[in-house]
Amino acid sequence: MNAREIIKDIHYVGVNDRVTVKFEEQWPLPYGVSYNSYIIKGSEATALIDTVKIDTVNTYLPKIGGEKIDYLIVNHMEPDHSGSIPEVAKLYPEMKIVCNAIAAGMIKGFCHITDDSRFLIVKDGDEISLGNHTLRFYMTPMVHWPETMMTYIPDLKTIFSGDGFGTFGALNGGVLDSEMETGLYFREMYRYYSNIVGKYGRSVINALNKLKDVELNYICPTHGPVWHDKINDVIEITRRLGSYESERGIVIIYGSMYGNTTEAAEEIASHLNRLGEKNIIIHNAAHSEMSDMISDAFRYDTLIVGSCVYSMRLFPPVEAFLTAMETREIKNKTFGGFGSFSWATGAAENKFKEFSERLKLPLAATFSFKHAMHDGTAKDAKEFAEQIWEARNK
Ligand code: FEO
DSSP states (O other): OOEEEEEETTEEEEEEEOOSEEEEEEEEEEEEOOOOOEEOOOOOOOEEEOOOGGGGHHHHHHHHSSSOEEEEOSOOHHHHHHHHHHHHHHTTTTTTEEOOOOHHHHHHHHHHHOOOGGGEEETTTOOOSSSOOOEEEETTSSSTTTTTTEEEEGGGTTEEEETTTTTTTTSSSSBBGGGGGOOHHHHHHHIIIIIGGGGGHHHHHHHHHHHTSSSSSEEEEESBBBTTTHHHHHHHHHHHHHTTTEEEEEEEEEESSSSHHHHHHHHHHHHHHHHHHOEEEEETTTTTOOOHHHHHHHEEEEHHHEEEETTTTHHHHHHHHHHHHHHOOOOOOEEEEEEESOOOTTTHHHHHHHHHHHHHHHEEEEEEESSSSHHHHHHHHHHHHHHHHHHOOO
């Protein structure tokens, strides 16, 4: 497939990856992923925006091979975008690599391109001219790495946003959101954001603030559709996620070896449902994908975590989930913890309290029981659900 003009003078040259099983070797890709790259043809010069993962370079190079590229703009250095820089640099020995100073250091380290004359280093607000189009650079550190920047074309009101506003899902024929059903990409956006960028909410909000007066007609991210019709929706979802704002829903994540903690999870969910909650999502941490658990915990307002005690600690898959929450500095949740034990009284509750204190996430309720559920503990589970419900509806 050749380059395709998607906006006046902007050609899409990205590739789909339906082979990689897990993004970053961690996050499942049931619908694949696209690595987006774009060519901007100015009246005097041509620029290429980002490259693609090296595994897909054989599909990528024929798309750009016929063009004379004057500038390679490197918005982000994670290898899903920078992996093909060495091949592109070889193909175009006269081409300047346009990036900030941090990215230049990474290109030297990752790509072994060390000749300083190949680089054109830019700072926040700098511009380069392609003749009839100008490229302006906005530094947006930590969306998703420290070197990340965005490239804006004022006359086309188009921004190349790197991972910002990206989503999982390979492109199925169309490139612009107006050319496709976008439901899949919006669903996958929660998982993409929470899994990949989730820790950097403050940086995402800083970037949105920096761009608040920038007119946007098109957003061209490095993954997923080019946003045009649905720009406002995409910005609003990104703002909400970056601010750790939640939607109404209860997520119960539990780990159980022999079914006793499972029984408690079911009991708690049943009470919450009777209290009026329809949107309850239960994950068995030993079976569900970490990716989905993180995504649901990010998206919804109430998080309940249950665990049996395991060698005086939480059950390992539950502990791994809480570590993922801590890494992402999760905020603004109604949080509750419950668990079962055989002899280590209070071990799970202590771990939930420690987690709550470290994250400054108040523990709305705790509940634990010895051995198996019985009538007394079923009553405790009901009270636990009521305390959570009350705290959440305050
Ligand atoms: Fe799509 Fe942070 O790379």
